[in-house]
Amino acid sequence: MAGNTEPLSPRAKLAVTAGKAAAAVSRAAGRGSGSVIGGKVALRLDPDLLARLAQHLDVVLVSATNGKTTTTRLIAEALRAAGPVVSNALGANMPAGITSALAGGSDAKFGVIEVDEKYLAGVARDVTPKCIALLNLSRDQLDRAAETRMLAEKWREGLSGSKAVIVANADDPLVVWAASSSQQVVWVAAGQAWKDDAWSCPSCGGVMQRPGDDWFCGQCGFRRPTPTWALTGDHVLDPHGSAWPIHLQLPGRANKANATSSAAVAAVFGVPPQVALERMYQVQAVAGRYDVVSFLGRDLRLLLAKNPAGWLETFSLIDPPPAPVVLSVNARGADGTDTSWLWDVDYTQLAGHPIFVIGDRKLDMAVRLEVAGLDFRVCETLDEAVQSAPPGRIEIIANYTAFQDVRRRVGN
Numbered sequence: 001m002a003g004n005t006e007p008l009s010p011r012a013k014l015a016v017t018a019g020k021a022a023a024a025v026s027r028a029a030g031r032g033s034g035s036v037i038g039g040k041v042a043l044r045l046d047p048d049l050l051a052r053l054a055q056h057l058d059v060v061l062v063s064a065t066n067g068k069t070t071t072t073r074l075i076a077e078a079l080r081a082a083g084p085v086v087s088n089a090l091g092a093n094m095p096a097g098i099t100s101a102l103a104g105g106s107d108a109k110f111g112v113i114e115v116d117e118k119y120l121a122g123v124a125r126d127v128t129p130k131c132i133a134l135l136n137l138s139r140d141q142l143d144r145a146a147e148t149r150m151l152a153e154k155w156r157e158g159l160s161g162s163k164a165v166i167v168a169n170a171d172d173p174l175v176v177w178a179a180s181s182s183q184q185v186v187w188v189a190a191g192q193a194w195k196d197d198a199w200s201c202p203s204c205g206g207v208m209q210r211p212g213d214d215w216f217c218g219q220c221g222f223r224r225p226t227p228t229w230a231l232t233g234d235h236v237l238d239p240h241g242s243a244w245p246i247h248l249q250l251p252g253r254a255n256k257a258n259a260t261s262s263a264a265v266a267a268v269f270g271v272p273p274q275v276a277l278e279r280m281y282q283v284q285a286v287a288g289r290y291d292v293v294s295f296l297g298r299d300l301r302l303l304l305a306k307n308p309a310g311w312l313e314t315f316s317l318i319d320p321p322p323a324p325v326v327l328s329v330n331a332r333g334a335d336g337t338d339t340s341w342l343w344d345v346d347y348t349q350l351a352g353h354p355i356f357v358i359g360d361r362k363l364d365m366a367v368r369l370e371v372a373g374l375d376f377r378v379c380e381t382l383d384e385a386v387q388s389a390p391p392g393r394i395e396i397i398a399n400y401t402a403f404q405d406v407r408r409r410v411g412n
Contacts (some may be wrong), residue, residue, distance in 0.1 A: 003344055008052055013165065015046035016053075016103045023100060035088070039096030040102060049094060050363035053102035057086070057111035060265055061127070061164075062192045063120045063155075064135030066310045068093070070250065070286045071135060071258040072114040078266040078276035083109030090287055094119055095126075109361035110269065117151055121158020131268045132159065133167045133261055135190065137174040138197045138309040139344070143337030148197045152178040170227040170259075173215055176200040177222070188264050189213075189230035190257040193316075194309035231260040236273055238263070244273045249284045254313040288407045292393070295410040296386050297392045300326075302412065304403045306335070308344040314397055321352030324389035326382070327369075328359035328402035335400050339364045347372045359402045382409050 008016070019042030026037045042049050060079075062072045069091045076087040086105020088098055093114040102330045117137070124132060134155065137148050155178035159166065168179035170187040174197065178197060180183050191213075192198070198215075206219030216223035218335035226238040234256065235243040237326045244263070246256050259280050266276035285291040289304045305314040315400050318325060331337045341359050347369055357365045362378050379385040382405075386394060398406050406412075 001025075004073055012049055012052050015042040015049050018042060018045055019100060019103055035090065035097045037096075037101035038096075038103075039098070039100035042099055050102065051126045052121070053099065054111055055103070057105075057108060057113040058269060059113060059127045060131040060133065060269075061113050061120065061124060061129045062113050062133045062135070063115045063117050065117065065138045065140045065307065066313070067135050067155055067254060067258050068114045070255060070289070071133065071262055072112055073263050073286050074259055074262040074280045075133070075219065077279045078262055078271055079110045079269055080111060081271050081275050081279055082269060085110045087112040087200040088114055090406065095123060098123060102185075105405045119156070121154055124158060124162060124164070129162075129164045131165045131167060132162070133265050133267055134175045134179055135169055135258070135261060136172050136192065136309070137178070138194055138307060139341060140307040141338075148174055149202050152202055155179075156181045165268045167261060170225050171213070171215075172220070173198045173208060173224075174190050174202055176225060184243040185225075186229065186264055186268070187225045187227040188261050189227035190260050191231060191253070193254070194312050196308070210359060223354040224387060229260060229264040231257050236260045236263050236277065238273050240269070242273070244277055246277055247281050249281060250286070250290055252313060252317045288403070288412050289412055293410045293412050296383065296387070298386055300386065300396050300410060301393060302403065302406060303397045304400070305397050306340055308401050311345045311397070315349045318353075318395040318397075319393055322354060322390065323392045323395055324354045324356065325350060325395045325397065326356045326358060326385045326389070327365055328382075328396065328398040328406060329362070329365050330360040330399060330402040330405070332360070332401045335402075342368045347374060350374060354390050356388060358382055358385050359398070359405075382406060
């Protein structure tokens with residue numbers, strides 16, 4: 001638990017040193033940050049290292065299908081008002097990456113950790129968090145991830161004995177069902193734009209009723225809990241009824257929702273909403289997301305969208321027509337190799353935009369846009385797409401590895 005400053009054992013120190021060395025070799029070889037291989041080496045030498053590294057920290061875990069990297073960053077900024085923070089800010093969110101991040105934070109007071117949905121219960125057992133933020137659950141990586149209700153069930157079982165304060169989105173029935181087994185839950189009205197994974201009741205399988213912003217199951221009575229925190233327009237409403245303005249450099253309603261959940265988390269650690277929200281303004285971009293870069297004499301805005309819910313949110317951010325849009329989709333291991341989710345996205349929202357398609361699966365995307373009745377052009381490279389685009393800031397929307405490809409090409 002936090003406050004226990006028992007020094008690391010010789011074995012743990014060796015594991016940390018070996019992990020850092022492996023990470024350094026990986027970086028020198030140009031294979032990325034090295035955080036994953038460094039963590040794997042460290043955990044091989046000391047399987048209990050994650051628990052040992054977290055023992056002196058007040059830990060918050062952040063998990064969701066969408067928004068966890070951004071929310072982790074916002075919470076980390078807010079908690080820096082109360083002390084030093086260690087965080088896996090670049091999104092390496094499985095045990096190896098988390099171990100690497102914590103190994104670099106020996107002087108930290110707080111650990112703000114993004115966790116892959118599948119690993120949440122296991123990491124929570126290891127690090128004894130003070131708080132866990134659950135934002136949303138939706139379909140993602142169809143060939144790898146469990147069906148959403150099964151994932152919610154894993155969360156529900158894994159968190160049932162936790163003493164952590166669970167900060168959970170009251171507007172997502174899957175999240176509510178997962179969090180309802182916990183002893184202490186703070187409900188946040190953060191909204192839910194994508195509802196297609198939550199039409200059946202996770203508790204009994206009945207049809208969910210959705211009048212307005214409310215929801216309930218007509219068969220078993222499972223219903224939306226009353227939130228104590230809420231996003232209302234451009235303000236966070238706290239449990240005392242005070243409204244605090246949200247000023248972010250990050251765009252869109254989804255990030256206001258992330259800021260609302262982050263303010264609720266910060267309050268668990270004693271940071272007032274006004275202080276937390278003011279500090280969140282510092283965040284301009286998150287691991288390249290939302291960055292505007294200059295490339296081939298044009299301004300490009302980089303937007304990440306990995307699944308149907310993410311694409312829906314991203315469409316709400318882009319400049320109005322006739323702003324040119326470049327779409328890039330890959331289907332490598334980190335993306336999931338099944339691209340059938342493209343058919344769940346309403347691409348007709350891009351009508352009026354000049355559209356350019358690149359990426360490993362550009363032909364899959366082309367077929368989808370053809371069926372949607374949109375005009376588009378397939379290009380071999382980002383360079384070709386940018387040089388073909390009419391005037392205006394170019395919006396680049398890409399899934400995970402395609403986004404990394406774009407960042408490398410533009411030198412971001």
